[in-house]
Amino acid sequence: MKVSNSSSKDPIKNFWDKYIDFILSQGVNKKSLRWYVLRAEQYIKAIPDKKLLQHTPDDINQYLKIQGRSNNLTDWQFCQIVDAILNLFKLLNVSWLMEVDWQYWLDSSRSLAENHTSIAREVPAEQTIEKLTNIKGSSLAPFRKKHKEILKQLLIEIRSRGYSIKTEHAYESWVVRFIAFNNNNNPISLNSEHIVSFLQHLAIRNNVAASTQNQALNALVFFYKNVLKIPIDNLGDFIKAKRPKQLPVVLSPGEIERLLEHIDGTHLLMASLLYGTGMRLMDCVRLRVKDIDFDYQQIVIRDGKGRKDRVVPLPKRLNNRLIKHLQAIKQLHQEDLDKGFGEVYLPNALSKKYPNAAKEWIWQFVFPSGRFSIDPRSGQARRHHIHESGLQKSVKKAAGKANITKKVNCHTLRHSFATHLLENGYDIRTVQELLGHADVSTTMIYTHVLNRGGQGVQSPLDRL
Secondary structure, three states: OHHHHHHHHHHHHHHHHHHHHHHHHOOOOHHHHHHHHHHHHHHHHHOOOOOHHHOOHHHHHHHHHHHHOOOOOOHHHHHHHHHHHHHHHHHHOOOOHHHOOHHHHHHHOOOOOOOOOOOHHHOOHHHHHHHHHOOOOOOOHHHHHHOHHHHHHHHHHHHHOOOOHHHHHHHHHHHHHHHHHOOOOOHHHOOHHHHHHHHHHHHHOOOOOHHHHHHHHHHHHHHHHHHOOOOOOOOOOOOOOOOOOOOOOOOOHHHHHHHHHOOOHHHHHHHHHHHHHOOOHHHHHOOEHHHEEOOOOEEEEOOOOOOOOEEEEOOHHHHHHHHHHHHHHHHHHHHHHHOOOOOOOOOOOHHHHOOOHHHOHHHOEOOEOOOOEEOOOOOOEEOOEOOOHHHHHHHHHHHHHOOOOOOOOHHHHHHHHHHHHHHOOOOHHHHHHHHOOOOHHHHHHHHHHOOHHHHHOOOHHHHO
């Protein structure tokens, strides 16, 4: 009887031994082995009516959807669950392995932090400063603690003018650095000479770029003019640094094709939209269902850079793929509603104006995360949009696989969109409108490749 029990357990033990050896070969830390086995076992037990080799991508997606609704999982725990299941089926060498959008689920493990650009503005200014003050190990924390009130007023002034959250972060940081440079003195007692001294210190001692120095100057001028109500008109002999003219990185149509060939799943759709519409990265991840118009073949970009709306073309080539994607997202939303969830974050206090809108299909994100995260403002479990870092990594990785010897990122697709439109004969004013540029001179930089070979000049070497 004992022999029988032992032999019945041997195949199971051998399987888990193989699994442990496999995940070790995949670079999993030894300390995590126990947890990986536990995550894989939990998945298997959740589907008791099927043998492991009979599982399908739908089984995995449904299981991860359920895990994604759990409020008890941290980011790293959800990531570990996805990776444990991925390695389980890698070991089994199933033919359908890549039919699961593993990268999407791994990206979903990263929830939006309270200071993320999509939600940070909704956190009260006082609470924002309090959190910055309590950052452990921050050299600027003591200065923030002493000047809390004036920094809170700075944030209020910035937000009242609708500046981007990135500008808010930068301006607040420069003001605190300026105060620290001047021995923590009250900024009211400081004048233009102190500002010039600080800017020169940045340029000479810290060797910062011209754009950085100009940003620091703009922050301090804004602070004195709008918060302290002290205009800074005279900066003596200080000369504002000139930014060097840098040409954008543009991929050829052939390089675009090669790049997209090495991107899969949801990231492929997102990258295709970046190139096909000229959207910025954050425009794409913040898209809502109501902003896609298949009848007019267009996408409306709401509250883009500069808080402006604009319209961009919807590539017909993406219609079927986008419709299929939206059908899957709609099903996910309906399942959320059935479970008592389904609310999405609404900006600019729209949830107060339209109390039921947060659960409506049209307001849902086109690219939602695969899991809930706790909303830092309300404490509710909500499904925010997917974190943008995943697409950034995918594009960079794809450029390497495609052997593209250029510095490629998501914004490169926007640059390529603009350049290729101009190459195809579209008017520069049209391109300006599509990109949302306030000044046509900004758009003019994309004309640099129109006259091939250094402004159309033939190299003398080619005439030898």
